[in-house]
Amino acid sequence: MSIGKYVMKAIGSNLFLLFPLGMTAQTSSNDSISRTVALDEVTIVASNVTRVDNHLVIYPNTQQKKSSNSGYGVLKRLMIPGMIVDTQSNKAEAMGMPVSFYINGQPADERDVRMLRPKDIAKIEYHDNPTGKYAKDQIVVNFILKEYKAGGYVQLDGLQTIGYTHGDYNLATTLNRKHTTYSVFAGANYFDVGNNRTGMTEHYALPGQPVDRTSGSDEAYSRHSEYVQFRLQRQKAGRYIVGKLSLINNASPRSEVAGTVRTGDEASTFTTSTDQKSLSPKLDLTGTIPLSKTQSFTFGLHGTYSRNLYNRTYREPDFESGSYESENAGGFQVSALYNYSKEKHSFSVELFDFHHVWKAQYAGSHPLDQSLWKNESLAFLSYNYAFTPKLSLRSRVGVDWLQYRLHGSEKLSKLSPRVVLNFQYQLKSGMLLWSSSYNNYNYGMDLINQARIGLNPYLVQTGNPYLKVGRSFNSYLYYSGKIKKTGLSAILQYKLEHNPVVHDYYAEDTYLVKSFTNRGNIHYYGAILAASHTFNRTFSLSGDIRYNYTSVHSVCDFGSRNLTGNLNANVYLGDFSLSPYINFRNKIVNTTSLGIEETPVNYGLECTYSKGNFFAEVNLVSPFTARKFRKTFQHALYAYYSDEDFKINSRYCHIKFAYTLDFGRQTKKVRQEVDRTVNSSLLKSF
Numbered sequence: 001m002s003i004g005k006y007v008m009k010a011i012g013s014n015l016f017l018l019f020p021l022g023m024t025a026q027t028s029s030n031d032s033i034s035r036t037v038a039l040d041e042v043t044i045v046a047s048n049v050t051r052v053d054n055h056l057v058i059y060p061n062t063q064q065k066k067s068s069n070s071g072y073g074v075l076k077r078l079m080i081p082g083m084i085v086d087t088q089s090n091k092a093e094a095m096g097m098p099v100s101f102y103i104n105g106q107p108a109d110e111r112d113v114r115m116l117r118p119k120d121i122a123k124i125e126y127h128d129n130p131t132g133k134y135a136k137d138q139i140v141v142n143f144i145l146k147e148y149k150a151g152g153y154v155q156l157d158g159l160q161t162i163g164y165t166h167g168d169y170n171l172a173t174t175l176n177r178k179h180t181t182y183s184v185f186a187g188a189n190y191f192d193v194g195n196n197r198t199g200m201t202e203h204y205a206l207p208g209q210p211v212d213r214t215s216g217s218d219e220a221y222s223r224h225s226e227y228v229q230f231r232l233q234r235q236k237a238g239r240y241i242v243g244k245l246s247l248i249n250n251a252s253p254r255s256e257v258a259g260t261v262r263t264g265d266e267a268s269t270f271t272t273s274t275d276q277k278s279l280s281p282k283l284d285l286t287g288t289i290p291l292s293k294t295q296s297f298t299f300g301l302h303g304t305y306s307r308n309l310y311n312r313t314y315r316e317p318d319f320e321s322g323s324y325e326s327e328n329a330g331g332f333q334v335s336a337l338y339n340y341s342k343e344k345h346s347f348s349v350e351l352f353d354f355h356h357v358w359k360a361q362y363a364g365s366h367p368l369d370q371s372l373w374k375n376e377s378l379a380f381l382s383y384n385y386a387f388t389p390k391l392s393l394r395s396r397v398g399v400d401w402l403q404y405r406l407h408g409s410e411k412l413s414k415l416s417p418r419v420v421l422n423f424q425y426q427l428k429s430g431m432l433l434w435s436s437s438y439n440n441y442n443y444g445m446d447l448i449n450q451a452r453i454g455l456n457p458y459l460v461q462t463g464n465p466y467l468k469v470g471r472s473f474n475s476y477l478y479y480s481g482k483i484k485k486t487g488l489s490a491i492l493q494y495k496l497e498h499n500p501v502v503h504d505y506y507a508e509d510t511y512l513v514k515s516f517t518n519r520g521n522i523h524y525y526g527a528i529l530a531a532s533h534t535f536n537r538t539f540s541l542s543g544d545i546r547y548n549y550t551s552v553h554s555v556c557d558f559g560s561r562n563l564t565g566n567l568n569a570n571v572y573l574g575d576f577s578l579s580p581y582i583n584f585r586n587k588i589v590n591t592t593s594l595g596i597e598e599t600p601v602n603y604g605l606e607c608t609y610s611k612g613n614f615f616a617e618v619n620l621v622s623p624f625t626a627r628k629f630r631k632t633f634q635h636a637l638y639a640y641y642s643d644e645d646f647k648i649n650s651r652y653c654h655i656k657f658a659y660t661l662d663f664g665r666q667t668k669k670v671r672q673e674v675d676r677t678v679n680s681s682l683l684k685s686f
Contacts (some may be wrong), residue, residue, distance in 0.1 A: 049482075051431065054394070054424060055127040055140075056080075060118070063537065067570075067577030067608045069157070069615045069658050071101070071116035071143055076579070077570050079542040080126060081480070081489035082530035084566055084583075087606065088621060088654070090114050092141070094128070095478065095491045095528050096546070100137035104145055106242060106286060113143075115170060115185075117155070117660065122146045128480055129424050129433050132339055132348060133298055135382050135396050150176050151664020163652025165192035176664075183231040193647055194220035198259075200642040204458045207507050211458055215270070217259025223252035241287040251277035261316065270316035270456070280306040294342045300335040314456060321454030322364035331356035350380040350398070358445060366452035372445050374404035380418070394422040400440055406448055406465040414469050416440035430481020430488070437474050443467060443501050447516050459638075461514045468518040471498040487532045495524040503593050504555050505637040512637055520554030522591055543567040550589040556635050560596055562587040579606040595633035595640075602627065602650075615658040622650035 048059040064077040075092060076085040082095040090110045092099040101108040103116065127140035134140040152175040159168040170187035196219040204211040229246040257272040285301040308327040314320065332355055339348040354376045362368040380398030387393065398418045405411040420437040449463035476493035499518040506513050525548060532542035545565045552558055564586045571578040582603040590597055604621045627650040631642045 054129040054131055054392070055125050058124045058126060060121060060124065063572045063577070065118035065121065066575070066610045067572060067579075068118045069608070069610075069617060069656065070118070071113035071121070071141075074116075074118045074121060074124070075141065076568070077577075078124070079487075079532040079534075079540055079568065079570065081487045081532045081542065082491070082528055082544055084544075088619065094139045095489060095530070096493065096526055096548075097138040099139045099141055100134070102134070102140060102142040104240070105133065105142060105288065106240070108143075111187075115155075115157075115172065116143060120145045128431075128478065129394065129422055129435075131346065131382070131384055131394055132341075133337055135348070135350070135380070135394075135420075148176060149178065151662065152176060153660055153662045155658070155660040157656065157658035159654055159656040161652055161654050164194075164647040166190070166648075179234060179236040181231075181233040181235075183233070184229070185231070186226075186228045188224065188226045190222070190224040192222045194218070196220070196644075196646040196648075198642060198644050200640060203639045204512055205637045206458065206510065206512065209510070211263060213261055213263050213456075213458070215259055215261040217257050217270075219255070219257045221252065221255035223250075223255075225250045238290040239287070242285070244282075244284040246282040246284075248280045248282070249278070250280075253277070268317045270314070272312070272314050274310070274312045276308070276310040278306050278308040280304060294340055296339050298335075298337040298339070300333065302333040303331070305330045312453065314454060316457070319457040321456075323366065323451075323453045324363040325360060325451075327358060327360040329356070329358045344386040346382075346384040348380075348382040350378070350382070352376075352378040356445065360449075360451075362451050365454050368451050370449055370451060371407040372404065372448065374402075374445055376403070376442065377401045378418075390426040392424050394420070394424070396420040402440075402442055402469060404445070404448065406450070408450075409465045414440075416469055416471075427481060429483060430479065433478040433480075435474075435476055435478065437472075439472050439474075440469050441472055441497075442469065443516075447501065455514070458511050459514055460508075460511055464516045467501060467516060468499055470500050470518055472496065473498075485534050489528070489530045491526070491528045493524070493526040495526075497522040497524075497591065500554065500591055502554050502591070505635055507637060514638075517555065520552075522554065522589075523551040525549045525551075538572045540570045541568070552589065552594060554594065556594060558634070560587065560589050575609055575611050577606075577608045579608075580604070581606075593633060594635075595631050598630040600627045600629070601625075613660045613662070615656075617654070617656040619654040619656075621652055621654075623653070624651075626650055 048061055050057045058078060058080075060074050060078060064074055068074045068077060070087070070090075072085050072087045072090055072092065075083065076087060080094065083092060083099070084094075085092045090113070092101075101110075101113050103112060122144050125140070125142040125144065127134055127137075127142070130137050130140045134142075152173065155170075155172045157170050159166075161167070166189070168187070168189035170185070172183070172185045174181060174183040197217070198219065199216050200214070202213045202215075204213070225248070227246065227248045229244055231245075232243045234241045253275050255272075255274040259270060261268055261270050281304070283303045286299065288296060288298045290296050306327075306329040308325075308329060310325040310327075311323070313322045334351075334353045336351045337348060340346065354374075356374045358370075358372045360370045360372075362370070378398060378400050380396055382394070382396040384394045385392065396419070400416045400418055401414070402416070403411065403413045418437075418439050420435070422433060422435045425432045447463050448465050448467060450465060452460055452462045454460050473496045474493070475495075476491055479488070479490045481488050498521050500520070500522050501516055501518055502520075504515055504517040504519070506515070526546070527548070528544055528546045530542070530544035532540065534540045543566060545563075547563050548561075550560045550562075552560075565584045566582070567584075568581045569579065580603075582601065583599075585601050586599040588597050588599075589595075602622055603625075604619065604623075607618045607620075609616045626645060629644040629646075629649065631640070631644070633640050
């Protein structure tokens with residue numbers, strides 16, 4: 001296959017760029033998977049990192065795969081400048097932006113990435129200027145797996161925590177038969193944690209009767225979850241169809257808080273007991289169908305149902321409040337994407353529709369029957385054009401039609417525009433990107449209700465069915481490049497949130513009501529400078545410095561500055577690896593509660609051993625220091641200051657073992673894609 005002539009220029013010991021001479025590659029679609037497959041004969045070079053168009057193609061080396069047991073582990077060892085990967089919470093962000101994950105071009109959730117076996121990864125695409133099917137995301141990581149035709153595997157893994165009671169165990173089995181793959185995934189995890197201590201001081205500016213309360217409490221809770229999924233995948237001649245049937249059970253049968261509280265000169269005891277559970281079946285059908293060499297069609301159909309229960313009881317002398325809630329929640333989602341790509345141009349049309357219905361019953365101190373429905377339809381047109389081999393434009397224009405109605409309230413219907421404009425300029429040693437976007441943002445239906453929960457004698461929590469649609473404007477200048485063995489990234493960002501949904505307080509009778517409102521503006525200014533350096537095959541180092549300033553003008557007015565950073569290292573010693581890390585003190589503004597949350601220094605050491613199909617890991621987290629989290633909030637009617645010392649934040653270690661048994665000479669590993677989130681509109685205490 002002829003794809004034109006290219007010249008390859010080295011810009012460092014590990015990074016090469018491709019520049020087209022006279023023509024660009026012809027591909028069947030704008031899908032980066034098909035594009036990189038077409039360019040494989042050019043991009044597979046001695047280097048392990050190559051920039052192709054608007055993304056990096058990364059080939060993890062043997063050491064990086066061997067010392068990892070998940071997709072998160074591989075990403076962490078790649079040390080992409082500015083990317084923070086937390087293998088404990090299974091979260092990742094890059095240059096202050098959330099990372100969206102895909103496997104073979106299909107959306108993947110946290111558990112999919114965690115269960116991904118590194119030896120099955122052929123390459124990784126890192127999209128810092130996403131287009132096509134990824135246009136809705138800010139940063140994309142797409143794992144492309146090796147292709148196998150026959151055989152199967154059984155995989156077992158288990159994780160146990162020392163320091164508090166926690167376990168996570170999973171079983172996966174897959175059978176490949178020509179172009180069809182059959183899979184079953186199942187797993188369970190549990191927590192049983194005690195001695196979570198909180199100290200809190202509160203001020204209630206009640207009319208004519210200000211109240212100050214000081215409390216100290218211990219929390220103990222247990223929870224568990226189980227899941228099973230059946231999956232059928234068909235892949236042939238560029239067509240990719242996946243069907244999944246899942247059942248997820250989540251339960252928190254015990255959560256108890258007990259402590260003492262002093263109100264003025266009077267001291268007393270209080271207790272809070274909560275329990276909740278949900279059972280949710282889900283059905284998913286997704287696929288990509290090539291229409292021609294330059295056109296493709298991608299679709300998604302998703303249906304879900306949840307049965308949710310939530311109970312909460314609060315007691316102290318002369319006061320008791322209970323809320324006993326049950327709910328049936330259902331919904332479906334439909335998506336369609338048409339893409340056309342040829343030479344310098346690419347064009348796509350995206351359609352989405354999300355429909356949800358909730359019916360809930362509240363009993364106890366504030367009984368209520370409540371029904372809600374919500375529908376959100378979105379349509380987008382995207383156009384990408386390469387002005388020159390170095391300068392390109394990405395544009396995405398669309399409209400969001402939001403409708404919802406709470407029984408007994410007026411229907412809300414709102415049309416909102418969405419616009420994204422990106423200009424990318426290819427530098428000799430990297431890429432420069434300017435991005436600006438204008439969006440509306442919506443909120444969970446658990447905020448739009450008239451239910452009430454009595455949190456204590458002086459505070460009641462409720463929702464607000466009359467929230468408006470908020471707006472946001474985001475603009476940033478981003479650089480990504482490499483100088484010799486040092487990778488560099490930098491970003492300057494400004495973000496405006498207009499009429500954000502925030503907590504608000506108002507007086508009613510002898511107590512305050514905590515609710516939500518849309519009011520004012522939040523301005524965010526940020527700067528990040530990140531670097532990574534590979535000294536040799538056994539040692540690499542990465543780190544970043546981050547500064548941000550948040551200015552709030554809403555139900556309260558204040559500003560908050562923060563300077564922080566992160567440092568990570570990788571050391572490879574044969575079958576062993578050591579990965580020490582440190583995350584420096586951090587302070588953020590919670591843009592919903594408007595509280596300032598301070599996170600102390602976190603440090604730890606990951607130690608791994610890998611031999612054949614066996615893997616072991618020990619992860620020490622802040623082993624010598626108790627990490628205390630602080631939260632503060634100041635409102636005209638309500639203020640608080642709290643210190644939290646939780647067992648799950650420090651002085652513990654994880655021990656993990658994993659083993660895979662392959663049968664058949666050619667096995668294609670597929671990964672579970674079990675979305676374990678639960679759809680619910682129930683109002684809960686927070």
